[in-house]
Amino acid sequence: MKFSLEWLKYFLDTEASAAEISAKLNAIGIEVEAIEDPAERFAGFRVAHVLTAAPHPDADKLQVLSVDTGEGDPLQVVCGAPNARAGMKGVLGLPGAVVPVNGMELRKSAIRGVESNGMMCSVRELELGDDHDGIIELPADAPVGMAFAEYNAASPVFDVAITPNRPDCMGVEGIARDLAAAGIGVFKPVRAEPVAGTFPCPVEIRTDDPEGCPAFYGRVIRGVSNGASPDWMQRRLRAAGQRPISALVDITNYLMLAFGRPAHAYDLAKLNGAVVARRAQAGEQVLALNEKTYTLDDSMTVIADDNGVHDIAGIMGGEHSGCSDSTTDVLLEIAYFDPERIGVTGRKLGLSSDACTRFERGVDPAFLDGGLDLLTSLILKICGGEASEVVRAGSPPSEPTVVAYDPALAAKLGGVDIVADEQRRILESLDFVVDDSWQVTAPLRRHDIEGAADIVEEVVRIHGLDKVASVALPQTDGVARPTATPEQLRERKVRRAAAARGLSEAITWSFLPEADADHFADGNGGLWVLENPISEDMKAMRPSLIPGLLAAAKRNADRGADATRLFELGRRYFRGDAGASDERATMGIVLAGDKVSRGWATGKAAPFDAYDAKAEAIALLEAAGAPVGNLQVMGEAGPQFHPGQSGTLRLGPKNVLARFGALHPTTLEAFDIEGPVMAVELFLDAIPAPKNPGFARAAYAPPALQAVTRDFAFLVDASLPAGDLVRAVKGADKANIVSARVFDVFAGQGVPDGKKSVAVEVVLQPTAKSFTDEEIKAIADKIVTSAAKQGAELRA
């Protein structure tokens, strides 16, 4: 909300500077977002006297003026305005001045070969109005040479943010009251004398919707002439960012901006029959002042006559019955609308307005007659006419909030001791009534006051939050206790492990294009899809971390990156119990582009393969505390993956801890990225919680005896997973075999068709005494027998 210092001073007797006022506004909770200083804005513009005007030698429409600026020799200025003439006074912009309307800096220049030392300005160029037909004509007594800012009595403009709990400060008067309470000047409330009607109101006014419109006051003023509003009003409205329209419209706007009181003026000639506040009929339509048609429903309050709806109550007037230049009789409306219902209606219609903002936060229920008096007196003064008697249909809420308060609460909640008398002074200066037993009655306009904490806030904010002293939180003795949960510790470890393995952590959007989410949605039980996404690209909550990373990899490839190694820790979003969400901690990894870039030692670039994905999966599961020694590699990574180059890592047959592998060509195609691309997803929530083992490790000493290594080469079916063979080998003698590791896989010459040769290195660890040859042979026999159960035969 904007207002000028001059306007504020209309309500506040103060000598404080704009800077002091601004600091105090901030201190009491009215945030100053900007102060516009017109002296700065109009720097370089001054009152000037046109001494002579002669035709431009080379241009019909231009004149060459000689202009007295109040100092030095007259300046030569080229001007195209038809009203420029010798003897007039106007506003000259000197070289260096910046034209407010377009931000252009004026320069000394030649216009069609004639030197020009500035610009005579129009109203529009100085953003003082819309007129651009000619240059500004100042009265003959305007002092030549005076800075235009000074001449124009332009006043600094405050742009403030009013919090939604303070509709009483959505008018300049309310802000003045707060400032006065805080010691900036003396508050000067402005009220008009009631104007007695000279004739009965010719229009019937009713409220048929006492819930939505508890009170509807009105009167008619006849015989008005609706011209332009006076300069002082236009200046204030402009400072507030409002364009003056006509006296009647400007006066209602002025009432709203000065007093926070929206009102409406109807052109009586356009009304027919009783004017009634009622519920809209479902489907009823109204063309509003913003030239849009709104379709209403039966929860919305409207003001209507026999012909139909003229006003979406409290939100926007209708186009049809608005005042125009030809209006002679007006019906004034001052109503009280239920704040909640206004808010609901505004949101339903997607329509907001200055009036709506005020009504939905709550206007002053005690200021209907006062508002109507001000409105009447302004209209009579500016537009003339004759007022009818006032009609009052219904009545606004009148039950004030009374709070049982204890001045000790300021210290208890606010942390600052304020003597009781000062607390009382503050409250009374804000129009609260405080009795001897500290029953505090809030003024009706303060809808935000509910309880004692609100009173504390009033007292503390006016007293000054800067007077609140810091008080240390009570601390436990000794060193701070650890606070991280096992899940948090796991996340930290796996994050830093991934970064240490050369992966970069990314954060991608939680929402995806629906198609991308769908592509990864298998087994998801229904995506969470936003009703009001900000764009189609951010619509469905991700069922997997891979698509977001894949999109990043694609962006990187498009930017020419050789390789993308990204990981992300975040949530996948599923459907949970009772309509709630089920959000699962997950790590996603995408490896795309070159694993090894081309190099002098390695030759051409090498892509990532599925084993790289497996390596990340296992290493990071281990970092996350999963028992990786017990994991089984199985299939079914999902249709997004290459069916022959992907797998899952499971703890037992059902519990999938991770999936990994090369992505399916159709996935790559869907994401428009060149392959191969590897992906991994770790389902952190599936990892069994670590049993809290304490700090001591299980007892261990390295074996004293030398381990024995033996190699076995087996012929197996080409389709036999090597892992099955290794498991058979390891299982042959669990006591003595400490490891079995494939060191060669071969098919081709010397190996029968349909077979492959798999060579396994087995490490045997003696414990009490070294193995004898017989013992080693016995173990070897067990290995061969066990392998044979997988169809393996020992190669000769």
Next chain:
Amino acid sequence: MTDTNESKLAEALAAIRDASDAAALDMQRVAALGKQGWVSQLLKTLGGMTPEQRQSEGPRIQSIRAQVSDAIAARKAEIDAAALESQLASETLDLTLPAPEAPRGSVHPVSQVMDELAEIFADMGFSVATGPEIEDDWHNFTALNMAETHPARAMHDTFYFPDCDADGNRMLLRTHTSPVQIRSMMAQGAPIRIIAPGRVYRSDSDATHTPMFHQIEGLVVDEGIHLGHLKWTLETFLKAFFERDDIVLRLRPSYFPFTEPSVEVDVGWKDVKDRRVLGGDGDAPGHGWMELLGSGVVNRRVIEFAGLDPDKWQGFAFGVGVDRLAMLKYGMDDLRAFFDGDPRWLAHYGFSPFDQPTLSGGVGARA
């Protein structure tokens, strides 16, 4: 004979010295010390000598043998050394060529800052709490004293789902981390000290806003906790986070439905080469204030909604943007880049895995 031997010895020693490689040297060894070699033959003559002869000739012959064999060993060492030298010379590498590169990973600034915050607040006795991001409107609004018709709801730019939960509550993306206050109080009761970092969502997108961003919520509920404790906590946390003792806060009254009184907190900054560096009094010349966070004394209705007795328990809450804190501390200026996954940006602004924040090392990672 003696002279013959002496001259043979001299010849042999010369030949050994001249042997240019291992093979030539070996020829000399065979010629002298081989089975048929002249030194071997000389040694054999010892057998046919009288003891007297042996006494005089023996040492001389042995000396010849020793001289020859020492000379061969010496020459062999020389030849081996030369061979090794030439082999090594042939193995010379151009070490200006690049070594194999291991990819360098990084931790995202948001994660780093969250770890830093967890560390600082752990020292003040705060644990880290979490809650769902897909929330219901009861936890996100109603329990935070924003009834359905509350204008503040409309100001939240909420993303909604068409779904309702089993209790008929509208499902939405949480607009702030504050619902974690409610969930934590309901689950843990009081006293309580938590921070709750996480993703939050607003339907807002421009140069400085993204529809998803990160917030951290703080909540203390205990007996006798007031605004002064809030001020101390924020000052202590910001001084620790920015590792500066000259952090100055300005508290301004504000409005949040879930706190009463509500306080907006500005922090003083100084213009250093066109960059805003936090520290100093915002009213001092060359300084200014920037809005940093919202906070206040927990509204008693919120305490009630969470099932606690508001006459016994009171406290404060605050919420601050994590991305914002990261930008202020580490100097990024484009929020959108946080969520782009560009390895160049991540390499520049990301952190080493070994930058784990610690109190002893300072929670921040210096450039």
